[in-house]
Amino acid sequence: MxxxxxxxxxxxxxxxxxxxxxxxxxxxxxxxxxxxxxxxxxxxxxxxxxxxxxxxxxxxxxxxxxxxxxxxxxxxxxxxxxxxxxxxxxxxxxxxxxxxxxxxxxxxxxxxxxxxxxxxxxxxxxxxxxxxxxxxxxxxxxxxxxxxxxxxxxxxxxxxxxxxxxxxxxxxxxxxxxxxxxxxxxxxxLPPETAPTAHQARLVRDFKRAWDAQDIDALMSLLAPGATFTADGGGVVAAALHPIEGREGIARYLTDLTGRASGGLAVLERTVNGRAGLVIEHEGVTVAVYAFDIADDRIARIWAVRNPDKLRPWSR
Structure with a gap:
């Protein structure tokens, strides 16, 4: 060359x-x-x-x-x-x-x-x-x-x-x-994106509010019927080993997840890989980063990274 x-x-x-x-x-x-x-x-x-x-x-x-x-x-x-x-x-x-x-x-x-x-x-x-x-x-x-x-x-x-x-x-x-x-x-x-960036951010914000409120019905309304939730704990921290499919299963999993968490848990709106996302902090320490894929005005996929080795750039 x-x-x-x-x-x-x-x-x-x-x-x-x-x-x-x-x-x-x-x-x-x-x-x-x-x-x-x-x-x-x-x-x-x-x-x-x-x-x-x-x-x-x-x-x-x-x-x-x-x-x-x-x-x-x-x-x-x-x-x-x-x-x-x-x-x-x-x-x-x-x-x-x-x-x-x-x-x-x-x-x-x-x-x-x-x-x-x-x-x-x-x-x-x-x-x-x-x-x-x-x-x-x-x-x-x-x-x-x-x-x-x-x-x-x-x-x-x-x-x-x-x-x-x-x-x-x-x-x-x-x-x-x-x-x-x-x-x-x-x-x-990856079907072409149809929702403007601002609208995608609003969907994620509504998702956060519904999650904070432990509102299963509201969560389900924001998720596509065939939505998937994939977590990555790397064997270091607890995480779902296989993707969760379907909006009801995802909504119930997430509400149960926060319901079992000890105090000091905060869900924050952040930009993740150039898109609207969420960061989960426990007593000020980042313990998970959530990325979203939006399709047809609904959340189609959620990726939850919990492996602490992958969260180094998020440390304050």
Missing amino acids: TYHHTTSGHDEAGAGLDAIIGERRRLIALAYRLLGSLAEAEDAVQETYTRWYAMSRPQQDAIESHGAWLTTVATRVCLDLLGSARVRRERYVGEWIPEPLPERTDWISGRQGTAANDPADPADRVTLDESVSMAFLVVLESMTPAQRVALVLHDVFGYPFGEIAGITGRTPAACRELASAARRRVRAS
């Missing part, structure tokens, strides 16, 4: 170092979407920089585009991690849900890739905000690592299939087919 050089000269070494360090936010934004875990994304980017600094200065100078090199290495590190993650998640206790992100995570938006438009590519794109929603990340989990990489690099960050081929070691045609298969899976799993 060719990396195009944009700077030269010994006096530009400092600027070059700044540019290298400046890529970190974009790399984490990419790695988080690929891995679904902020902790693993940080590890992948750290490994990428470790490989960069392990090279001699002449080797670094020979690389014509530092950003392209870092992206290639980070993506390949993520591919390796995705392979091992599948093995680990087969042994995971209960359901595995991607790690939720708080509103203040400013790198969520990342930076658009440097790719030029490819006339052979489809016109539709996944926006950066959409690509960090919990619903989208959950669909990514159902894909093969290769499909996931092709879709994220192309549809989210705008890289042409020629560059993706160089990163993944596949042909452009193969990468195009991988992204197409991944896109079909997304469309089948």
Whole structure:
């Protein structure tokens, strides 16, 4: 793969170092979407920089585009991690849900890739905000690592299939087919959103009020008939091991959950992965983060992350 050089000269070494360090936010934004875990994304980017600094200065100078090199290495590190993650998640206790992100995570938006438009590519794109929603990340989990990489690099960050081929070691045609298969899976799993963001926030607020009031009927009225509730305790804390299906079962489970909780429990409205969500605190400590998927003016899916290892970004 060719990396195009944009700077030269010994006096530009400092600027070059700044540019290298400046890529970190974009790399984490990419790695988080690929891995679904902020902790693993940080590890992948750290490994990428470790490989960069392990090279001699002449080797670094020979690389014509530092950003392209870092992206290639980070993506390949993520591919390796995705392979091992599948093995680990087969042994995971209960359901595995991607790690939720708080509103203040400013790198969520990342930076658009440097790719030029490819006339052979489809016109539709996944926006950066959409690509960090919990619903989208959950669909990514159902894909093969290769499909996931092709879709994220192309549809989210705008890289042409020629560059993706160089990163993944596949042909452009193969990468195009991988992204197409991944896109079909997304469309089948995620119907287009119809409710404006403000309306989605109102639904979540109404859900919170009904939950606070222990009003089963009100909760059921906000849930779709075929709604699902999925919890992730990771075997560390108590959580439903299997998804709960149906609005009545979900409503009764949630009211029973808070009914059994000791004092000091607070349900707070927060932005979770760019969408309206809820944070559960017990005596000021975050013990759960709830993400929602809205469809046809009803709450269709709820993801409740309780594994404390995934709640580190939410600590005050």
